[in-house]
Amino acid sequence: MMEKMIFGRFIPGESFVHKLDPRAKLLFVFAFIVIVFIANNALTYGLLVAFTLVVILMSRIKPYFLINGLKPVLFLMIFTFLIHILFTKEGDLLFELGFVKVYEEGLRQGIFISLRFLVLVFMTTILTLTTSPISITDGLEVLLNPLKKVKFPVHELALMMSIALRFIPTLMDETDKIMKAQMARGSDLSAGSLKDRIKAVVPLLVPLFVSAFKRAEDLATAMEVRGYKGGEGRTRYRQLKWQLKDTLILVFLVVFAAGLWMLRG
Amino acid sequence: MAEILSLNAVSFSYTPDEPEKRKAVDTVSFSIQRGEWIAIVGHNGSGKSTMAKLMNGLLVPTEGDIRFNQEVLTEHNLWDVRSQMGMVFQNPDNQFVGATVQDDVAFALENNGVPFEEMVGRVHEALQQVRMDGFLDHEPHHLSGGQKQRVAIAGALALRPKLLILDESTSMLDPQGRQEVLQTVMQLREETGLTVISITHDLEEAMLADRVLFMNDGKKHAEGTPEQIFALGDELTALGLDLPFAYKLSRLLQENGVALQGQHLTEEELVNDIWTSNFNK
Amino acid sequence: MDIKLQQVAYAYAQGTPFEKRALFDVNLAITSGTYQAIIGHTGSGKSTVLQHFNALLRPTAGQVVLGSRVIEAGKKQKNLKEVRQKVGIVFQFPEHQLFEETVLKDIMFGPMNFGVSAEQAEKRARELITLVGLPDSVLEKSPFDLSGGQMRRVAIAGVLAMQPDVIVLDEPTAGLDPRGQREIMDMFYALHKERGLTTILVTHSMEDAARYADEIAIMHEGRCVLSGTPTALFSDVERLRQYRLEVPRLVAFQHKIEQLIGQKFPELSLTEEQFAKQLAAITKAGERL
Numbered sequence: 001m002m003e004k005m006i007f008g009r010f011i012p013g014e015s016f017v018h019k020l021d022p023r024a025k026l027l028f029v030f031a032f033i034v035i036v037f038i039a040n041n042a043l044t045y046g047l048l049v050a051f052t053l054v055v056i057l058m059s060r061i062k063p064y065f066l067i068n069g070l071k072p073v074l075f076l077m078i079f080t081f082l083i084h085i086l087f088t089k090e091g092d093l094l095f096e097l098g099f100v101k102v103y104e105e106g107l108r109q110g111i112f113i114s115l116r117f118l119v120l121v122f123m124t125t126i127l128t129l130t131t132s133p134i135s136i137t138d139g140l141e142v143l144l145n146p147l148k149k150v151k152f153p154v155h156e157l158a159l160m161m162s163i164a165l166r167f168i169p170t171l172m173d174e175t176d177k178i179m180k181a182q183m184a185r186g187s188d189l190s191a192g193s194l195k196d197r198i199k200a201v202v203p204l205l206v207p208l209f210v211s212a213f214k215r216a217e218d219l220a221t222a223m224e225v226r227g228y229k230g231g232e233g234r235t236r237y238r239q240l241k242w243q244l245k246d247t248l249i250l251v252f253l254v255v256f257a258a259g260l261w262m263l264r265g
Numbered sequence: 266m267a268e269i270l271s272l273n274a275v276s277f278s279y280t281p282d283e284p285e286k287r288k289a290v291d292t293v294s295f296s297i298q299r300g301e302w303i304a305i306v307g308h309n310g311s312g313k314s315t316m317a318k319l320m321n322g323l324l325v326p327t328e329g330d331i332r333f334n335q336e337v338l339t340e341h342n343l344w345d346v347r348s349q350m351g352m353v354f355q356n357p358d359n360q361f362v363g364a365t366v367q368d369d370v371a372f373a374l375e376n377n378g379v380p381f382e383e384m385v386g387r388v389h390e391a392l393q394q395v396r397m398d399g400f401l402d403h404e405p406h407h408l409s410g411g412q413k414q415r416v417a418i419a420g421a422l423a424l425r426p427k428l429l430i431l432d433e434s435t436s437m438l439d440p441q442g443r444q445e446v447l448q449t450v451m452q453l454r455e456e457t458g459l460t461v462i463s464i465t466h467d468l469e470e471a472m473l474a475d476r477v478l479f480m481n482d483g484k485k486h487a488e489g490t491p492e493q494i495f496a497l498g499d500e501l502t503a504l505g506l507d508l509p510f511a512y513k514l515s516r517l518l519q520e521n522g523v524a525l526q527g528q529h530l531t532e533e534e535l536v537n538d539i540w541t542s543n544f545n546k
Numbered sequence: 547m548d549i550k551l552q553q554v555a556y557a558y559a560q561g562t563p564f565e566k567r568a569l570f571d572v573n574l575a576i577t578s579g580t581y582q583a584i585i586g587h588t589g590s591g592k593s594t595v596l597q598h599f600n601a602l603l604r605p606t607a608g609q610v611v612l613g614s615r616v617i618e619a620g621k622k623q624k625n626l627k628e629v630r631q632k633v634g635i636v637f638q639f640p641e642h643q644l645f646e647e648t649v650l651k652d653i654m655f656g657p658m659n660f661g662v663s664a665e666q667a668e669k670r671a672r673e674l675i676t677l678v679g680l681p682d683s684v685l686e687k688s689p690f691d692l693s694g695g696q697m698r699r700v701a702i703a704g705v706l707a708m709q710p711d712v713i714v715l716d717e718p719t720a721g722l723d724p725r726g727q728r729e730i731m732d733m734f735y736a737l738h739k740e741r742g743l744t745t746i747l748v749t750h751s752m753e754d755a756a757r758y759a760d761e762i763a764i765m766h767e768g769r770c771v772l773s774g775t776p777t778a779l780f781s782d783v784e785r786l787r788q789y790r791l792e793v794p795r796l797v798a799f800q801h802k803i804e805q806l807i808g809q810k811f812p813e814l815s816l817t818e819e820q821f822a823k824q825l826a827a828i829t830k831a832g833e834r835l
Binding site: 308309310355409410436437439440441442466468502505506507510513514517518520521522523524532536539540543544 | 587588589693694695720721722723724725726728750751795796799802803806807818819821822823825826829830832
């Protein structure tokens with residue numbers, strides 16, 4: 001199940017989207033999240049969907065893979081769709097099924113909200129699929145840099161994120177290992193009452209915490225030995241390069257947004 | 266030869282309020298010269314890792330002092346000393362800070378404010394020295410333990426240190442990884458004359474050193490060339506260490522009545538002795 | 547309990563873009579009471595194989611026979627607990643699995659999961675703590691106050707407390723100092739000899755395999771490529787080199803001496819004692835001439 005989930009994962013590649021500057025991609029997605037709310041009729045929603053499809057094609061991520069990976073999220077989408085259908089009681093009554101009454105406005109809202117949700121999920125997933133987590137961190141660090149003036153710990157936050165990202169695979173392996181070791185000792189995480197299951201989590205959590213603390217301690221030592229004493233006076237090895245294409249896609253997004261604005265109902 | 270590091274009657278206790286408890290390090294003195302390779306051996310809990318932490322100021326001695334380049338290690342020169350001293354620890358995973366190999370090697374350079382243009386050159390150079398230059402963008406979980414430790418060595422080398430401390434750096438590795446790391450260190454010594462302190466319970470590793478310091482219960486039990494240390498024989502095994510292969514075999518052969526001139530540390534010597542004492546009469 | 551792997555294949559994350567095949571067509575039969583070593587480099591698939599021995603992983607093709615149970619690819623399995631009780635696994639760095647407040651409780655955890663009474667489990671814990679070479683007094687301590695080596699012994703006691711028929715050891719001495727290594731290996735060997743415990747040792751160490759094992763299997767790139775007795779396997783130096791493996795140092799040394807004196811030893815030495823005796827016999831025979 002976890003293995004099939006692709007939300008938040010990164011697939012290395014050489015596409016146009018992959019090669020954009022992470023700052024440009026982050027700004028693009030943030031702006032897009034706002035732009036999505038401009039759409040309010042069939043035409044503008046259609047344009048949004050088309051736009052998303054173009055981005056997906058340009059990223060060269062296999063659509064089958066995207067859809068397969070986002071199945072758990074699709075369930076959520078269907079759920080929102082149903083909520084709207086069931087609870088919006090405006091417009092003409094379209095049809096009736098027992099106590100369920102479906103109105104025109106409900107159907108409309110349901111479709112629009114679901115589409116909005118869909119393009120948002122696809123767009124953010126494309127961002128994480130085509131940008132390595134560490135580049136996202138770099139991008140965020142630079143974009144948030146102005147906040148340093150108000151004493152916001154931008155460097156520390158970015159370092160925390162990058163270390164967290166670096167250790168995710170390590171900790172996943174570790175979880176798997178400890179889980180298996182306890183299963184081999186007869187612990188059963190998937191059976192019994194809720195109380196039993198909660199009890200079965202303790203043998204997993206305690207060792208995980210112990211090891212995470214040990215790792216943190218070791219890592220702190222290793223960092224200190226290598227001269228880490230905070231963000232002051234540090235130079236950066238990871239450099240970001242803003243290119244013409246980065247400017248261009250943002251300009252294009254602005255034009256697209258303006259177009260949507262004019263076409264909205 | 267000039268002295269690079271010395272410990273002078275250094276003691277350290279994790280529980281200074283309870284003087285009746287055994288000190289982790291108890292009045293240890295020794296010095297290491299530029300270009301030397303020293304192995305510090307002892308069973309787990311003999312105080313050898315505490316010594317490593319004392320040497321670069323992660324712990325402060327309760328008694329005695331530590332000198333780097335004749336200068337007493339204090340809070341004031343701590344960061345300066347650390348920049349000249351590379352250290353590689355036991356667990357390959359827990360010292361990999363960067364997201365990729367090259368980021369990790371650059372970490373110490375970034376901390377020391379080395380400008381970007383210079384960093385690139387140094388990172389590549391350090392990775393070449395440990396033969397990991399083909400792995401620039403690899404992430405740590407796609408590397409073997411031996412490779413991660415070599416990256417850690419490169420991370421230390423990038424700062425061009427005078428001294429490299431290996432704190433049980435090979436103990437969690439498989440034989441192949443251990444071999445890779447030791448080969449790398451030997452080759453580095455040949456090329457750059459780097460000073461090395463290796464803290465270990467692996468005998469083959471200790472045999473590579475110029476001098477061996479044998480720790481037991483926080484005290485310096487013996488000090489000498491590998492030959493002198495391994496000549497202690499049963500004393501070593503009684504204190505939890507092993508004997509080198511050739512040495513163990515020579516003793517067994519003698520016990521079983523095979524004529525030998527003496528006991529040997531290397532296979533070659535033993536083979537020669539077996540031949541001359543038994544077959545070449 | 548006999549264990550058989552028949553045409554076992556295994557792929558991690560099957561059916562996703564991250565799919566990774568770890569085992570291909572592995573065949574291996576381990577007779578009850580045997581000391582079996584499984585050797586291979588990191589990434590050879592030996593850790594994946596070992597998880598099949600108590601159905602922590604189930605084959606994606608082929609079948610695993612564990613005593614009277616058959617674990618077949620693609621079939622749902624119920625009540626795997628009974629299998630897990632019979633096959634104890636000591637994972638690499640098993641001290642990471644400790645979690646209870648006291649050593650005693652931690653050792654009792656396994657047996658109590660399998661329905662053993664608290665009384666009985668405690669009795670086992672008290673017996674085992676001595677067997678693994680620790681004083682009774684540690685039973686009341688927190689496992690996290692012990693040294694690394696002591697924690698390892700507690701974890702081992704925790705697996706033995708389940709009283710398995712088969713014990714699987716994954717690099718049980720990794721990171722220990724030489725004395726600790728010897729003590730642990732000797733303890734498992736004594737258990738094997740005295741109680742007839744079927745023992746499966748997964749290791750990098752040719753030396754340990756030579757010294758203790760009755761049978762050795764060699765894993766290479768997800769396949770079991772060679773198997774046989776230590777003597778048989780170590781006689782063929784070239785064959786092992788194909789898989790980037792070397793014969794134990796002692797065996798190589800014996801080959802060297804044999805070449806030098808132009809005479810074969812009666813048998814391949816698997817222990818230093820054996821080597822010394824054989825060489826002594828040869829030199830004595832030489833003197834008599």
